[in-house]
Amino acid sequence: xxxxxxxxxxxxxxALLLFAWSCYRRLSLVACGAQDDRLSxxxxxxxxxxxxxxGQKKVLSRPFxxxxxxxxxxxxxxxxxxxxxxxxxxxxxxxxxxLPPAMYGALAFVFDLASLxxxxxxxxxxxxxxxxxxxxxxxxxxxxxxxxMIALLMLVFFGMHGAEIALGTETASGYMPVSRxxxxxxxxxxxxxxxxxxxxxxxxxxxxxxxxMNYLPYSKHMHILTAIPxxxxxxxxxxxxxxxxxxxxxxxxxxxxxxxxxWKDLLDSVSCTExxxxxxxxxxxxxxxxxxxxxxxHDIKTNLFRNAKQLKNGKGPLLPLIGDAAEGxxxxxxxxxxxxxxxxxxxxxxxxxxxxxxVKMRRHLVEMxxxxxxxxxxxxxxxxxxxxxxxxxxxxxSKWCSTLEVKPFEAGKTEYLFYVGCxxxxxxxxxxxxxxxxxxxDAAGVSWGILGRDEMCCGDSLRRLGNxxxxxxxxxxxxxxxxxxxxxxxxxxxxxxxxxxxxDYLQYGLELEVIHHTELINQLMKDGKLKxxxxxxxxxxxLYHDSCYLGRHNDVYQAPxxxxxxxxxxxxxxxxxxxxxxxCCGAGGGRMWLEEQSGTRINRERAREAxxxxxxxxxxxxxxxxxxxxxxxxxxxxxxxxxxDIAEVVAEGLR
Amino acid sequence: xxxxxxxxxVPDTTQVKIDPVTNTLVRDGIPFIxxxxxxxxxxxxxxxxxxFGLHTTALSxxxxxxxxxxxxxxxxGMDDAVLLSDRAFGGAxxxxxxxxxxxxxxxxxxxxxxxxxxxxxxxxDGDTAQVGPGIAVRLGLSQLTLVDRIESLDFLANRIRxxxxxxxxxxxxxxxLPAMITVVREINQPRYPTVPMRMQAGKSPITVWDNETLKLxxxxxxxxGSPTWVSKIFSPERDKGEMLGDGLSDPVGSTRLLMERLLAxxxxxx
Ligand SMILES: Cc1cc2nc3c(=O)[nH]c(=O)nc-3n(C[C@H](O)[C@H](O)[C@H](O)COP(=O)(O)OP(=O)(O)OC[C@H]3O[C@@H](n4cnc5c(N)ncnc54)[C@H](O)[C@@H]3O)c2cc1C
Ligand code: SF4
Ligand code: SF4
Numbered sequence: 001x002x003x004x005x006x007x008x009x010x011x012x013x014x015a016l017l018l019f020a021w022s023c024y025r026r027l028s029l030v031a032c033g034a035q036d037d038r039l040s041x042x043x044x045x046x047x048x049x050x051x052x053x054x055g056q057k058k059v060l061s062r063p064f065x066x067x068x069x070x071x072x073x074x075x076x077x078x079x080x081x082x083x084x085x086x087x088x089x090x091x092x093x094x095x096x097x098x099l100p101p102a103m104y105g106a107l108a109f110v111f112d113l114a115s116l117x118x119x120x121x122x123x124x125x126x127x128x129x130x131x132x133x134x135x136x137x138x139x140x141x142x143x144x145x146x147x148x149m150i151a152l153l154m155l156v157f158f159g160m161h162g163a164e165i166a167l168g169t170e171t172a173s174g175y176m177p178v179s180r181x182x183x184x185x186x187x188x189x190x191x192x193x194x195x196x197x198x199x200x201x202x203x204x205x206x207x208x209x210x211x212x213m214n215y216l217p218y219s220k221h222m223h224i225l226t227a228i229p230x231x232x233x234x235x236x237x238x239x240x241x242x243x244x245x246x247x248x249x250x251x252x253x254x255x256x257x258x259x260x261x262x263w264k265d266l267l268d269s270v271s272c273t274e275x276x277x278x279x280x281x282x283x284x285x286x287x288x289x290x291x292x293x294x295x296x297x298h299d300i301k302t303n304l305f306r307n308a309k310q311l312k313n314g315k316g317p318l319l320p321l322i323g324d325a326a327e328g329x330x331x332x333x334x335x336x337x338x339x340x341x342x343x344x345x346x347x348x349x350x351x352x353x354x355x356x357x358x359v360k361m362r363r364h365l366v367e368m369x370x371x372x373x374x375x376x377x378x379x380x381x382x383x384x385x386x387x388x389x390x391x392x393x394x395x396x397x398s399k400w401c402s403t404l405e406v407k408p409f410e411a412g413k414t415e416y417l418f419y420v421g422c423x424x425x426x427x428x429x430x431x432x433x434x435x436x437x438x439x440x441x442d443a444a445g446v447s448w449g450i451l452g453r454d455e456m457c458c459g460d461s462l463r464r465l466g467n468x469x470x471x472x473x474x475x476x477x478x479x480x481x482x483x484x485x486x487x488x489x490x491x492x493x494x495x496x497x498x499x500x501x502x503x504d505y506l507q508y509g510l511e512l513e514v515i516h517h518t519e520l521i522n523q524l525m526k527d528g529k530l531k532x533x534x535x536x537x538x539x540x541x542x543l544y545h546d547s548c549y550l551g552r553h554n555d556v557y558q559a560p561x562x563x564x565x566x567x568x569x570x571x572x573x574x575x576x577x578x579x580x581x582x583x584c585c586g587a588g589g590g591r592m593w594l595e596e597q598s599g600t601r602i603n604r605e606r607a608r609e610a611x612x613x614x615x616x617x618x619x620x621x622x623x624x625x626x627x628x629x630x631x632x633x634x635x636x637x638x639x640x641x642x643x644x645d646i647a648e649v650v651a652e653g654l655r
Numbered sequence: 656x657x658x659x660x661x662x663x664x665v666p667d668t669t670q671v672k673i674d675p676v677t678n679t680l681v682r683d684g685i686p687f688i689x690x691x692x693x694x695x696x697x698x699x700x701x702x703x704x705x706x707f708g709l710h711t712t713a714l715s716x717x718x719x720x721x722x723x724x725x726x727x728x729x730x731x732g733m734d735d736a737v738l739l740s741d742r743a744f745g746g747a748x749x750x751x752x753x754x755x756x757x758x759x760x761x762x763x764x765x766x767x768x769x770x771x772x773x774x775x776x777x778x779x780d781g782d783t784a785q786v787g788p789g790i791a792v793r794l795g796l797s798q799l800t801l802v803d804r805i806e807s808l809d810f811l812a813n814r815i816r817x818x819x820x821x822x823x824x825x826x827x828x829x830x831x832l833p834a835m836i837t838v839v840r841e842i843n844q845p846r847y848p849t850v851p852m853r854m855q856a857g858k859s860p861i862t863v864w865d866n867e868t869l870k871l872x873x874x875x876x877x878x879x880g881s882p883t884w885v886s887k888i889f890s891p892e893r894d895k896g897e898m899l900g901d902g903l904s905d906p907v908g909s910t911r912l913l914m915e916r917l918l919a920x921x922x923x924x925x
Contacts, residue, residue, distance in 0.1 A: 010817060247850065247854065248856075249854055249855075253850050253851075366847075367848055367850040368847060368851070369849065370846055370847045370848060370849045374844060377844070377847055380847060381847075385667065385688060386686075395672075469853065
């Protein structure tokens, strides 16, 4: 039964045109972004879209996620139903009901149940938003309008089909249990009333559907259209690395205005669902800093839309991207607050890359404006001048082994280059870890050597802080030296060196087998090469902290846990937030070298979480975590808790 | 109006070793940096450029590789850079160094009037703090050393007012322009170069003047013009240190030992 195709057909045509125009308006802005190759490895991309968009993998990783998954899958089914509804409305001759009865019946069954599930899920979403919203500020009018529209669509769907069944005009009535249930209630109405119900329901359905469609491009529900392509175009490389920059005269570096972002960055911004998951895991946001990854993404989108006119006319944007915080603008303080921990990216259901955008904006500040917290001047000059963050003379690099017998690395003779790292060579606490690791390697008969004073900084802090120019120089020198020396296998005990050598240097064509000491020790113990003299029990309850650059950024989770279990005879105690949900110590992204000016301290937040597990020892696998926990435990007055690197825990077993 | 900043390229002295046999500086592989005080001198001239639109020139006497220091000065924002380089200038002490620099400054003042010469307080290798004053005397400039703040600068009245940082006190001094000031580290926080400036500086040519340009009497420059020479460089003997207890296992005990030792040597009053 179709109420008047003569009125509806032009209405549908107009609505579709308007929708197409709106999408064009929005997406042509996305196309203003800079180039980015996101087409390589199409198989991997299809897999990503299937897993994360259609499979809702990340959505489902949180308790309430199933609610969204239900709505999403229901939407997929109902897209067919609604397509049929609209076409049939304009061209009465076209209808799914003309299919063979069994096929139409099966479809009707799916539509009927999908509508019920969607209605229930939308209902619980409304309740959740009122009772316990996902984040403060999630109770927006927009959210309720959208939920209300979806609920209304489902209600009139049942009204329409219930009345048709009651009237006896629905051929698939036997396949529509929910609608039939309603039909029983409607059976008291006269045929004329039922007809009216159908017509009214039909028109409400039609108008709400067209309105919903046209509202999408202007709301956070744009993600209904962009989330699937966004997952397809995801970054398939390790997500902690940032793209290289080409240092060519006349170019601008970093991102200082919205059109300097790549089109994918802009697609990210219009794909944000405002779910707030990123902000509920962000260490900066959780400790009262102005940084909130959801807001950063939102501000990029707002900036893009507000500058639409200028961008279309090929003029520079008016609303600044970085500056005094206003909607559409991120403040410098916000950008400097990021620890590049990657928790936001791990949490994001639509695979938005928040952190690299922050680093790109830092690049603009450092490279184009030379505007950054004053503490960083010394850091930059120390690394550029003396290749270490403290500016200590390179000749001191091998002081840690002045009383040991350590061989220099020699290609062909030495298997592993032990890349000691700046902290391992200069930081007095971390030097003890270096010595412990050296003892372990010798005990296991590993062939290893060092570069001594020729070792340079890997440049991690430079890169994360946005000083890509200095990083680029350092990386080229390092890559050249490592190639010249014939290094193929590198061992590190710093996850930052580990990740930089392994992932970032890959962009410079250096393919190395980089291994973190947690992995090597585990392997040596499994192979029976490293035998302990005793079980280490005096460290009590050993709580393991996942470093962001080892865990989230490089997926090393099990090796350290297996080592601790073997050495202590007990599985490691766990933080509430562990594995890929681990909470940063506060030192990544160059924050190690910056004062924490606002909010509470990230390391103390993490230390308090640790103390909740009542550990005797906190076991770390990163020099920064070591420093941060050491400081935080002092501040918390809990100096009875020891902080030890995993190498030190293992070395105890050699005594 | 021109402000000229004198900078010297020095070896990064935390990394310099003295050869125990020859008693000379081991310079092999030691990176060169701009004398740290001179970085503050550059910054101060850039601030004057920002405030008054002065023309800033970096000037250095040294071997050809001192170009790197001048390129850095350009990257930081200096308008131009002049390198005074000639074998005849080599082996100079402070007398002949200031002679060469003063001559170059006079030459630079011909096309653009000189407002100010800014030098570092001293270098970290020669450490004499004599070159700045030497220039001032030769050119008849007002001599304002150890400046930690330029209070005011008035080009109409031709006056400069600065604060000098002396031991335990400050001194506010006013003088006529043109003047020569030497600056201490506290005067400012140096900036960091932007990438486009670095890239541009890398390409910019540096003016090099040799003695054919300066036409100085060869008896007044280089080794010949230097009445002082270094007869020996050596590191002072230092007594071997001593470990007092085991600070790791017994920090309180070690601290007590240290206090006792300091009191015994009268280095601490109870
Ligand atoms: C006896 C003697 C012999 C020496 N022989 C040699 C030698 O053979 N080879 C050698 O390389 N060095 C030699 N030197 C070192 C060098 O000549 C002096 O360092 C130089 O004269 C500057 O003195 P200073 O470093 O103490 O500078 P200071 O007087 O401490 O410097 C003060 C400021 O003057 C300016 N300034 C100083 N030198 C220069 C410069 N060259 N260009 C531009 N601005 C400058 C800077 O602004 C600096 O901050 C010798 C020094 C002495 C005392
Ligand atoms: S990387 Fe970490 S600190 Fe930075 S925005 Fe994401 S969650 Fe926050
Ligand atoms: S960026 Fe991702 S996680 Fe954050 S609010 Fe948007 S969709 Fe959610």
